[in-house]
Amino acid sequence: MFEVKPAAAAPFVVHTGNLRIEVLGTRFRVDAVRKRAGEEVDLLEGQLRVTKSYHSDTDNEPEVLAAGEMVIDQPGDRLMEKEKLSPAELDKVKAMF
Numbered sequence: 681m682f683e684v685k686p687a688a689a690a691p692f693v694v695h696t697g698n699l700r701i702e703v704l705g706t707r708f709r710v711d712a713v714r715k716r717a718g719e720e721v722d723l724l725e726g727q728l729r730v731t732k733s734y735h736s737d738t739d740n741e742p743e744v745l746a747a748g749e750m751v752i753d754q755p756g757d758r759l760m761e762k763e764k765l766s767p768a769e770l771d772k773v774k775a776m777f
Contacts, residue, residue: 681776683707686726695733698753699760702729709773719753721745722765722773732760 684692686705694701696712698719706726712719721730723745730751731742736758743751743762748770753760765773 681707681709683777684726698733699751700731700733702731704728707777709776717754717756720750722750722769723747724770724773724777730760734758 682692682694682703684703684706692703694703694710696710696719697714699712699721701708701710701721704727706728707724708726708728709722709724710719711722721728725747727747728745729742730745732740732753739759743760745751745762748765749762750765750769751760751762
């Protein structure tokens with residue numbers, strides 16, 4: 681979990697096995713365990729830009745997340761999907777902070 685203040689001169693970037701997450705001032709959680717397929721980014725506050733760190737023939741555009749949204753990456757399918765967090769999911773992530 682991360683809480684990051686905005687700093688245009690020195691952006692905060694998180695690299696996982698499959699994703700590049702550019703922080704635009706926010707609170708968010710990253711679930712990226714090397715032994716498990718897929719990765720997830722949950723955004724509580726602020727804004728994130730998430731880009732796959734690998735090339736896909738169908739889906740290479742970054743996703744910009746707003747508060748209450750998530751990205752799920754499934755490299756086997758070579759897809760990155762943006763979804764809205766359910767109220768229960770949002771409460772679960774908030775409880776981790």
